[in-house]
Amino acid sequence: MNVFEKVAEIIANHTDTPVADITMEASFEEIGLDSLDIVDLVMAMEDTFSVKIELSQSIKKVGDLVTVIESLKQ
Amino acid sequence: MKSSMSFRILGTGSACPACVKTNEDLSSFLDTDDEWISSRTGTKSRHVSTTETLTEIAATAAKQALEDANIDAKDLDLIICATIQGDYITPSLACMVQKEIGAQCPAFDINAACPGFIYALDIALGYFARNKSSKILIVGTEMMSKHVDWQDRATCVLFGDGAGAVVLGEGDSLLAIKTTAKGELDILNIHGKNGNSPFSQHEKQDEFVHMNGQEVYKFAVISMCRDLKDVIAAAGLTEEEIDFVLPHQANIKIIETAMNRLKIPKERYYNNIERFGNTSAASIPILLDELNRSKRLQNGQNIAMVSFGGGLTTGAVIIKWQK
Numbered sequence: 001m002n003v004f005e006k007v008a009e010i011i012a013n014h015t016d017t018p019v020a021d022i023t024m025e026a027s028f029e030e031i032g033l034d035s036l037d038i039v040d041l042v043m044a045m046e047d048t049f050s051v052k053i054e055l056s057q058s059i060k061k062v063g064d065l066v067t068v069i070e071s072l073k074q
Numbered sequence: 075m076k077s078s079m080s081f082r083i084l085g086t087g088s089a090c091p092a093c094v095k096t097n098e099d100l101s102s103f104l105d106t107d108d109e110w111i112s113s114r115t116g117t118k119s120r121h122v123s124t125t126e127t128l129t130e131i132a133a134t135a136a137k138q139a140l141e142d143a144n145i146d147a148k149d150l151d152l153i154i155c156a157t158i159q160g161d162y163i164t165p166s167l168a169c170m171v172q173k174e175i176g177a178q179c180p181a182f183d184i185n186a187a188c189p190g191f192i193y194a195l196d197i198a199l200g201y202f203a204r205n206k207s208s209k210i211l212i213v214g215t216e217m218m219s220k221h222v223d224w225q226d227r228a229t230c231v232l233f234g235d236g237a238g239a240v241v242l243g244e245g246d247s248l249l250a251i252k253t254t255a256k257g258e259l260d261i262l263n264i265h266g267k268n269g270n271s272p273f274s275q276h277e278k279q280d281e282f283v284h285m286n287g288q289e290v291y292k293f294a295v296i297s298m299c300r301d302l303k304d305v306i307a308a309a310g311l312t313e314e315e316i317d318f319v320l321p322h323q324a325n326i327k328i329i330e331t332a333m334n335r336l337k338i339p340k341e342r343y344y345n346n347i348e349r350f351g352n353t354s355a356a357s358i359p360i361l362l363d364e365l366n367r368s369k370r371l372q373n374g375q376n377i378a379m380v381s382f383g384g385g386l387t388t389g390a391v392i393i394k395w396q397k
Contacts, residue, residue, distance in 0.1 A: 034114065036114065036287065036291050036325075038288070039288050039292050040331055043292060043296075043331075055289055055292060
């Protein structure tokens with residue numbers, strides 16, 4: 001499972017959004033997540049990928065989160 | 075962290091301004107609504123001072139705690155008020171409370187933001203440990219309505235005013251306590267007064283609450299889980315052995331997220347944010363007083379309290395109830 005697939009699975013588990021609807025281009029606003037929900041997601045990602053994600057980084061859509069995680073894992 | 079010589083809680087009290095403002099009341103002058111506020115914060119109403127001073131509500135809570143403890147104010151050896159700011163820069167709020175209740179002991183304030191009450195318990199522990207005191211009054215109290223910008227819908231809806239008090243006497247109720255601080259300005263702050271010095275070259279700042287909600291949320295969830303686990307372990311207990319958790323009432327989503335990360339059964343968390351909002355240093359002693367007055371506390375129960383706030387500071391404590 002690559003980073004995007006894992007991220008999509010975690011977002012689907014946190015929301016009512018089906019995995020198939022979660023794309024790299026989908027914004028968190030479209031998925032129905034507010035600013036605090038995004039923090040929940042970020043913390044779940046930190047636990048899953050063993051990385052530390054700075055909230056100051058602009059994370060507006062799924063692709064942003066995937067890019068940040070991929071860069072931290074390198 | 076663990077102490078053999080400590081204290082027990084002899085009595086509790088709490089008081090709030092009479093005026094209650096609901097989310098609907100706030101939406102009459104702010105671009106917000108009940109659904110938005112209650113789903114994101116858990117608050118439906120809060121007490122807001124109209125004519126009451128902080129001294130008055132703190133003294134009312136203190137008198138209740140003294141009555142519950144069956145202690146005369148003249149028998150107090152120390153008064154500590156936990157608050158970010160009393161009615162006056164000086165005298166301290168603790169001195170004003172001392173005057174109001176007719177006590178004759180030393181009195182001072184401490185500012186550790188929301189965990190101030192837990193910091194005050196830790197200070198009291200030191201007094202008991204060196205046999206300096208046998209009766210200590212602690213009041214956690216705050217008038218956040220003076221510190222928020224009532225035109226900022228992101229912050230003013232979160233807070234409320236109130237006071238909670240405990241009277242401590244000698245005993246061995248305290249099983250473990252922990253306080254932390256991590257110097258950090260930008261995430262949560264309220265600037266002090268600007269003054270009018272003709273020599274000042276400081277840029278004038280507003281005097282309202284400024285908060286980065288996302289950063290506070292993350293810090294709060296992580297520190298709550300870490301500090302609760304630490305004090306439970308230091309007390310020699312397991313998460314299942316905690317009978318009540320009194321979490322700082324900052325935001326119900328913070329509490330729920332932390333609950334999901336811990337093994338303590340969810341029905342053991344006691345919350346009242348729906349009726350009070352975030353009362354800063356007053357939140358935990360108000361929770362404790364509600365539990366005590368509703369006779370839900372029994373001797374031998376393990377009570378965990380945990381808090382976080384501006385500083386950034388955190389605190390957690392385990393008390394074995396023995397009243």
